[in-house]
Amino acid sequence: MNRRLLAIAATAVVALAACSSAASPTPSPVADPAAIVAQSLDALSKVQTVHAKADITGTVPFDLSSLVGGGSGAPAASGGSMDLAGSYIELTVDVNGKKGVITVSVPVLLGMKVDLIQDGDTSYTKINLMGDKWTKSVSSPEPGASPSPSQGVASMTADLKKALSAPGVTTEKLADEPCGTATCYHVKITAPASALSGDASGLLSGLGGGLGGLAGGLTGSPSPGASPMLSGNVTIDWWAQTSDLRPTKIVLVADAAGAPVTITAVMDKYDAAVTVSPPPADQVTDQPGFSIPSFEIPSTAP
Numbered sequence: 001m002n003r004r005l006l007a008i009a010a011t012a013v014v015a016l017a018a019c020s021s022a023a024s025p026t027p028s029p030v031a032d033p034a035a036i037v038a039q040s041l042d043a044l045s046k047v048q049t050v051h052a053k054a055d056i057t058g059t060v061p062f063d064l065s066s067l068v069g070g071g072s073g074a075p076a077a078s079g080g081s082m083d084l085a086g087s088y089i090e091l092t093v094d095v096n097g098k099k100g101v102i103t104v105s106v107p108v109l110l111g112m113k114v115d116l117i118q119d120g121d122t123s124y125t126k127i128n129l130m131g132d133k134w135t136k137s138v139s140s141p142e143p144g145a146s147p148s149p150s151q152g153v154a155s156m157t158a159d160l161k162k163a164l165s166a167p168g169v170t171t172e173k174l175a176d177e178p179c180g181t182a183t184c185y186h187v188k189i190t191a192p193a194s195a196l197s198g199d200a201s202g203l204l205s206g207l208g209g210g211l212g213g214l215a216g217g218l219t220g221s222p223s224p225g226a227s228p229m230l231s232g233n234v235t236i237d238w239w240a241q242t243s244d245l246r247p248t249k250i251v252l253v254a255d256a257a258g259a260p261v262t263i264t265a266v267m268d269k270y271d272a273a274v275t276v277s278p279p280p281a282d283q284v285t286d287q288p289g290f291s292i293p294s295f296e297i298p299s300t301a302p
Contacts, residue, residue, distance in 0.1 A: 029242065030185065030245075031173065032173075033171035033172055033173035033187040033188075034164050034165070034171045036173065036185045036187050036238075036240060036245070037160075037161075037164060037171065037187055037189065037238055038161050038164065039240075039245045040185075040238065040240035040245045040246065040247050041157040041160055041161055042157065042245070043240075043244060043245040043246045043247075044246065044247055045157045047095065047246070047270050047271065048094065048095060048096055048097075048270075048271050049092070049093065049094045049095065049097075049269075049271055049272055049273070049274050050091075050092075050093060050095075050267055050269065051091070051092045051267070051268060051269035051270075051272070052090070052091055052265055052266065052267045052268075053088060053089070053090040053091075053265070053266055053268075054089045054090075054263055054264065054265040054266075055087070055088045055263070055264045056084045056087040056088060056089075056261070056262070056263050057084055057085055057087075057261070057262050057264075058083075058084050058259060058260055058261030058262055059081050059082065059083050059084065059259045059261075060081060060082055060084065060259070060261055061080070061081050062081055062082045081259075082108045083108055084106070084108060084261065085107070086105065086107040086108075087105060087106045087107065087108070088103075088104075088105050089102070089104050090102070090103045091103075092269075092274055093118075093274065097274065098118065098120055098121075099118050099119050099120065099274060099276045100117075100118050100274055101115075101117050101118075101276055102114075102115070102116040102118075103115050103116075104116075110129060111128070111129075112127065112128065112129055113127070113128045114126070114127050114128075117134075117277075117278065117279070118276070119276050119278060121138055121139050121140065122136065122137070122138050122139075122278070123136070123137050123138075123139070124136055124137075124278060124279055124284065125137070126279075132283065133283060133284065133285045134279045134283055134284045134285070135284075135285060135286070136284050136285070136286050137286075163191075164189070166191075168191060168192050169189065169190070169191045170189070170190045170191075171187055171189050171190075172187065172188045172189075172190075173185065173186070173187055174186040174187070174188055176242065179239055179241065179248045179249070180248070182241045182242070182243060182248075183241070183242045183243075184239040184240060184241055184242065184248055184249075185238075185239065185240050185241075185242055185245075186237065186238070187237070187238045187239075187240075188235060188236070188237050188238075189235065189236040189237075189238065190234070190235050190236075191233065191234045191235075191236075192232075192233050192234075193232055193233065193234070193255070232254075232255030233255065234252065234253070234254045234255075235252070235253045236250065236251070236252050236253075237249075237250070237251040238250055246267070246270060247267055248267055248268070249264070249265065249266050249267070250263075250264075250265045250267075251263070251264045251265075
């Protein structure tokens with residue numbers, strides 16, 4: 001009798017375990033590298049808030065005379081170059097709340113640092129080379145304009161997913177890696193410079209929009225097609241958490257006229273509350289000394 005009861009109990013335990021497993025399935029692993037990146041992009045397009053920092057290193061050709069209006073900015077115009085060491089973009093944004101703070105630092109440009117604060121339709125910009133005043137601007141939609149900025153998060157992710165299937169672009173799934181307390185997929189994307197003049201240009205314009213879009217028009221809208229400075233492969237290493245596919249790190253390496261330029265973006269905080277405060281009134285002016293790029297956090301709405 002005891003043996004029979006034990007057998008029944010063991011059967012019941014197995015059955016309960018099976019029912020529990022069926023009710024709460026473990027997320028199935030994703031094997032296809034392109035699918036990992038595509039699903040990671042979908043996850044990114046749905047985030048509410050994010051903190052990210054992109055460090056930029058490398059040397060790029062630059063027409064120094066363009067700083068004073070006498071050059072074209074083309075690499076061959078003067079033979080000059082810029083060492084981007086210490087440059088970075090850091091942002092904390094609430095996408096749907098349309099608020100956030102962004103800092104851009106480019107030490108090689110006379111130690112230039114740009115700070116931006118967005119609070120609804122009002123933005124404040126301060127450039128250290130122009131003094132200690134903040135410039136205030138208020139945006140208003142043009143009649144008939146779409147409520148969603150054209151360079152929104154959803155648009156950026158769509159460009160990137162399209163670029164993954166462009167001719168010449170390859171994706172490779174590497175071994176999973178620990179990332180903090182989680183585990184991350186690691187995907188390497190490779191695109192030859194020749195492919196970046198076509199559909200694969202979305203790899204650069206999309207990633208440029210990833211930070212540049214969230215930062216508004218800070219760097220301007222990326223131009224389609226490959227940069228004339230690119231002379232070799234562009235590689236992108238992409239890490240995404242296996243649990244929710246949200247990206248944790250993206251490393252882009254491009255060959256700019258024979259010298260590698262590396263952008264390392266780390267996303268270390270999602271969906272945390274974002275609080276912004278306008279600068280004190282006595283530190284704000286409505287009269288900028290020159291045209292400052294607009295800043296607007298895009299909506300994830302289609």
